[in-house]
Amino acid sequence: MHTGIREGCLYVNGTATAHTVTASAYRQFVEQCARSEVHSVDFSGLQRADSVCIGLLLAALRRPQGAPALRGLPESARELAKLYEIQDFFQEQTSF
Numbered sequence: 001m002h003t004g005i006r007e008g009c010l011y012v013n014g015t016a017t018a019h020t021v022t023a024s025a026y027r028q029f030v031e032q033c034a035r036s037e038v039h040s041v042d043f044s045g046l047q048r049a050d051s052v053c054i055g056l057l058l059a060a061l062r063r064p065q066g067a068p069a070l071r072g073l074p075e076s077a078r079e080l081a082k083l084y085e086i087q088d089f090f091q092e093q094t095s096f
Helices: 021-032 051-061 077-082
Strands: 001-008 009-016 039-051 069-071
Touching: 009 021, 009 051, 021 051, 039 051, 039 077, 051 069, 051 077
Parallel strands: 009 039, 039 069
Antiparallel strands: 001 009
């Protein structure tokens, strides 16, 4: 997984799976989400995502200054959110 901030948006690219998201990559994501200039998180650059992506989504929603807008959620993450019955957490930030 690779991340980068451009024009107030945190872009997430690559794969977000249990095999690819290391502890340091997760910490970097959380730190980037917490930055005041980040107003949205764009997941459209992910080619593959599993339940780790749900962890990333929840981390983004927990930031102290309020939840950012969530964009481009992979279909697999949407399906997992429905399976776990947590899609309501994301309703205001994105459409399911």
